[in-house]
Amino acid sequence: MRELKVDLGERSYPIYIGEGILDGLAATLAKHGIGVKSPLLVVTDENVAKHYLTKVTELLEADGYRVANAVVAPGEKSKSLSVMEEIITVALEAGLDRNSAVIALGGGVVGDLAGFVAASYMRGVRFVQIPTTILAHDSSVGGKVAVNHRLAKNVIGAFHQPEFVLYDIATLKSLPDRVVREGLSELVKEGFIMDREFVEWCDANASRLLALDSAALEHALYIGCGVKAKVVSADEKEGGLRAVLNLGHTIGHALEAVAGYDELHHGEAIAIGMVGAALLSAKLGNPPSIAEETERILRQFGLPVRIPAHFDTDAIMSAMMHDKKFKEGKMVFIVPTAIGQVEINPNVPSEWVREIVDRLKGEA
Amino acid sequence: MRELKVDLGERSYPIYIGEGILDGLAATLAKHGIGVKSPLLVVTDENVAKHYLTKVTELLEADGYRVANAVVAPGEKSKSLSVMEEIITVALEAGLDRNSAVIALGGGVVGDLAGFVAASYMRGVRFVQIPTTILAHDSSVGGKVAVNHRLAKNVIGAFHQPEFVLYDIATLKSLPDRVVREGLSELVKEGFIMDREFVEWCDANASRLLALDSAALEHALYIGCGVKAKVVSADEKEGGLRAVLNLGHTIGHALEAVAGYDELHHGEAIAIGMVGAALLSAKLGNPPSIAEETERILRQFGLPVRIPAHFDTDAIMSAMMHDKKFKEGKMVFIVPTAIGQVEINPNVPSEWVREIVDRLKGEA
Numbered sequence: 105m106r107e108l109k110v111d112l113g114e115r116s117y118p119i120y121i122g123e124g125i126l127d128g129l130a131a132t133l134a135k136h137g138i139g140v141k142s143p144l145l146v147v148t149d150e151n152v153a154k155h156y157l158t159k160v161t162e163l164l165e166a167d168g169y170r171v172a173n174a175v176v177a178p179g180e181k182s183k184s185l186s187v188m189e190e191i192i193t194v195a196l197e198a199g200l201d202r203n204s205a206v207i208a209l210g211g212g213v214v215g216d217l218a219g220f221v222a223a224s225y226m227r228g229v230r231f232v233q234i235p236t237t238i239l240a241h242d243s244s245v246g247g248k249v250a251v252n253h254r255l256a257k258n259v260i261g262a263f264h265q266p267e268f269v270l271y272d273i274a275t276l277k278s279l280p281d282r283v284v285r286e287g288l289s290e291l292v293k294e295g296f297i298m299d300r301e302f303v304e305w306c307d308a309n310a311s312r313l314l315a316l317d318s319a320a321l322e323h324a325l326y327i328g329c330g331v332k333a334k335v336v337s338a339d340e341k342e343g344g345l346r347a348v349l350n351l352g353h354t355i356g357h358a359l360e361a362v363a364g365y366d367e368l369h370h371g372e373a374i375a376i377g378m379v380g381a382a383l384l385s386a387k388l389g390n391p392p393s394i395a396e397e398t399e400r401i402l403r404q405f406g407l408p409v410r411i412p413a414h415f416d417t418d419a420i421m422s423a424m425m426h427d428k429k430f431k432e433g434k435m436v437f438i439v440p441t442a443i444g445q446v447e448i449n450p451n452v453p454s455e456w457v458r459e460i461v462d463r464l465k466g467e468a
Numbered sequence: 469m470r471e472l473k474v475d476l477g478e479r480s481y482p483i484y485i486g487e488g489i490l491d492g493l494a495a496t497l498a499k500h501g502i503g504v505k506s507p508l509l510v511v512t513d514e515n516v517a518k519h520y521l522t523k524v525t526e527l528l529e530a531d532g533y534r535v536a537n538a539v540v541a542p543g544e545k546s547k548s549l550s551v552m553e554e555i556i557t558v559a560l561e562a563g564l565d566r567n568s569a570v571i572a573l574g575g576g577v578v579g580d581l582a583g584f585v586a587a588s589y590m591r592g593v594r595f596v597q598i599p600t601t602i603l604a605h606d607s608s609v610g611g612k613v614a615v616n617h618r619l620a621k622n623v624i625g626a627f628h629q630p631e632f633v634l635y636d637i638a639t640l641k642s643l644p645d646r647v648v649r650e651g652l653s654e655l656v657k658e659g660f661i662m663d664r665e666f667v668e669w670c671d672a673n674a675s676r677l678l679a680l681d682s683a684a685l686e687h688a689l690y691i692g693c694g695v696k697a698k699v700v701s702a703d704e705k706e707g708g709l710r711a712v713l714n715l716g717h718t719i720g721h722a723l724e725a726v727a728g729y730d731e732l733h734h735g736e737a738i739a740i741g742m743v744g745a746a747l748l749s750a751k752l753g754n755p756p757s758i759a760e761e762t763e764r765i766l767r768q769f770g771l772p773v774r775i776p777a778h779f780d781t782d783a784i785m786s787a788m789m790h791d792k793k794f795k796e797g798k799m800v801f802i803v804p805t806a807i808g809q810v811e812i813n814p815n816v817p818s819e820w821v822r823e824i825v826d827r828l829k830g831e832a
Contacts (some may be wrong), residue, residue: 188624192624258559262591
């Protein structure tokens with residue numbers, strides 16, 4: 105097992121990464137001062153519940169914990185105030201008090217939702233993250249928790265750091281292939297931001313990662329979480345630096361907003377967005393090789409690197425303009441200046457972005 | 469105008485108290501770095517809107533601010549996740565961004581609701597409190613914001629400190645008599661907690677306060693807010709000391725829970741609760757004169773000091789046991805040990821409490 109520290113002063117916490125470490129959950133809770141006196145609440149979704157809810161409940165109860173659970177429908181739709189209210193009903197009926205903890209068992213949706221419940225229940229109770237997807241390495245580190253509003257994603261939330269993150273590699277083995285690929289997209293993104301060596305390692309080890317090799321996954325999650333932890337430590341409340349984590353997300357979010365149901369997963373949209381950011385970089389005067397390399401590496405992971413031709417450019421642009429990352433009308437872009445290095449460019453003309461969107465649609 | 473500082477390190481903020489200071493709102497916003505670039509949202513209720521919404525909107529617009537507003541129904545029912553969601557719809561449609569501020573214009577309900585919106589919108593935007601009741605002196609200082617769940621009050625919330633609190637004495641002049649009295653109940657409570665001199669001053673100046681004399685109100689709010697600020701500064705996240713603010717609230721909240729519609733206002737329930745806490749104090753061996761003094765002073769303000777005879781003792785006890793202030797089944801009481809001095813007693817037997825409740829019902 106590897107351990108990584110997210111350094112946030114009083115709110116510092118460790119990320120544990122290893123195969124089979126879920127078996128030690130009760131001991132890890134106890135080590136972090138979460139005792140058996142107050143009930144726990146496990147929040148998960150229907151898919152994850154099938155595989156792990158019984159196991160988690162039984163191993164906690166074996167150690168004397170009382171465990172309530174809230175199982176939500178999979179997908180973004182569960183990130184709502186009304187689902188949150190239902191979970192709080194469960195928490196109240198189970199008698200959760202200020203010494204209780206909320207455990208997120210699942211991917212990013214579950215983590216965001218359970219985290220906002222933990223942040224808000226009785227004005228904040230302790231929170232534990234057990235991510236069960238590769239993609240969730242990103243959302244489970246950093247304390248950003250939220251639910252959606254029908255007009256905007258993640259617009260109702262908080263910063264609420266977990267007590268610890270427990271990443272059991274074994275839980276990733278049952279992931280569908282497409283979910284593995286999109287997770288690797290966000291993982292290699294951490295390298296594109298600030299770790300050229302990691303990008304090269306991912307490039308050389310793509311087949312091991314795609315085959316869910318334990319040692320490769322453990323290494324990649326350790327490095328990927330490490331990049332995220334480093335950025336978050338330097339900028340807990342998203343004042344500036346943290347924006348670099350949004351590489352590929354400006355175009356990516358817009359694509360998700362206009363995509364039809366199940367047409368484009370988050371990690372897939374981000375992959376296309378990263379290619380877009382690299383093309384924008386070339387237009388800003390950086391070497392075109394950055395875009396070529398970015399595209400080649402993402403293709404290795406079987407990720408899409410072009411916008412489906414039927415997507416409407418106006419709709420994509422419009423979705424981007426509504427994104428909350430645009431301060432007072434200006435377009436802010438995270439742009440690679442080399443492989444493993446990015447800059448925050450706050451003055452990107454929207455016509456250039458439109459041109460890139462069109463190019464991403466035009467070529468095969 | 470008087471100014472009081474709530475000392476919370478980086479999150480410190482001032483409370484401005486004075487007659488007519490609402491006229492300087494725009495300048496005060498500017499002084500606190502809240503500029504005209506991003507729209508503001510004023511949250512208020514129908515009663516307060518009638519008196520002040522047009523005025524506030526006009527004086528802000530005159531200084532170049534764009535102002536959206538959300539007017540909710542008066543009363544606790546508006547403190548819900550669904551009303552919160554509607555307010556966030558208004559915020560999104562008005563284009564509020566991370567540099568925007570939410571202004572609570574009203575009493576405790578508006579402050580709690582608007583504050584939780586501010587705490588959660590885009591994971592936290594700036595917040596300004598303009599309390600328009602005497603009672604709100606308590607809720608507007610300290611950063612506790614929340615909405616209710618159908619099973620429990622204030623159970624979904626956050627700690628979110630305002631940029632400043634602007635207390636315009638002039639807005640109190642239109643308050644109904646009963647609302648004045650219940651506000652004075654919570655105000656004299658600040659004295660009972662830790663300021664004997666202030667209790668004596670309130671005792672001597674009861675008629676001036678009831679007549680809404682400006683100088684008397686300004687002084688009383690300055691001292692009352694000062695006590696609250698002192699306690700909150702020492703214990704921002706309610707670790708221990710802050711509990712003293714709940715003098716009278718343990719029984720008070722239970723009475724509110726079992727009271728019929730409009731039968732008992734918050735400040736009235738707290739008055740009865742303070743007498744109850746003082747009777748409990750006598751039972752614990754403290755001088756019975758504390759209870760006699762407490763009762764005499766509260767009667768001066770025309771406040772109830774007995775539980776209406778038709779209230780059911782079992783229902784009151786049951787409501788108390790469900791209160792979130794009871795950690796793992798034990799009954800915690802804030803008990804006066806003298807006028808202007810309290811202790812936190814975590815081991816009060818519930819039979820004693822029941823006996824006091826019965827006594828409060830029995831006598832006239």
